Amino acid sequence: xxxxxxxxxxxxxxxxxxxxxxxxxxxxxxxxxxxxxxxxxxxxxxxxxxxxxxxxxxxxxxxxxxxxxxxxxxxxxxxxxxxxxxxxxxxxxxxxxxxxxxxxxxxxxxxxxxxxxxxxxxxxxxxxxxxxxxxxxxxxxxxxxxxxxxxx
Numbered sequence: 001x002x003x004x005x006x007x008x009x010x011x012x013x014x015x016x017x018x019x020x021x022x023x024x025x026x027x028x029x030x031x032x033x034x035x036x037x038x039x040x041x042x043x044x045x046x047x048x049x050x051x052x053x054x055x056x057x058x059x060x061x062x063x064x065x066x067x068x069x070x071x072x073x074x075x076x077x078x079x080x081x082x083x084x085x086x087x088x089x090x091x092x093x094x095x096x097x098x099x100x101x102x103x104x105x106x107x108x109x110x111x112x113x114x115x116x117x118x119x120x121x122x123x124x125x126x127x128x129x130x131x132x133x134x135x136x137x138x139x140x141x142x143x144x145x146x147x148x149x150x151x152x
Contacts, residue, residue, distance in 0.1 A: 001047060004045055005045075006045050007039045008043070011029075011037040012036055012037065013034070013036035013037075014035045022076075024071040025071075026053065044094035044096070052064075066083075071091075093128035097126045104144045108123065137151055
């Protein structure tokens with residue numbers, strides 16, 4: 001499985017009505033006259049086995065065994081749509097905190113104790129169920145001997 005970066009785009013003004021709404025994109029949008037939007041800066045997701053990112057004319061796209069796929073938003077989350085297989089696959093965020101913790105040889109219980117939070121709270125952070133603030137990310141990075149950017 002490969003990791004991909006998806007940008008969650010919230011377009012609230014555009015000359016093209018099809019652009020208004022929430023979308024996921026493999027590239028950040030460029031500023032254009034008549035278009036106003038926010039994006040989340042990009043987040044890493046796990047691309048399921050059998051799918052890959054390739055490009056045509058420099059534009060990236062996701063393909064599977066059956067052809068070109070799309071990404072749609074469902075309840076605030078990205079879903080990979082495979083039109084030939086008629087499948088919708090919820091994409092999972094890359095669990096960076098968990099990966100770095102495991103690489104450091106530390107258990108969830110040990111890190112939670114050092115951070116003075118519950119194992120449940122750490123589980124939620126590791127599984128991207130809630131976002132860690134800058135102060136907590138700094139503490140995690142210090143205890144795991146890594147850079148904050150390794151956790152984002």
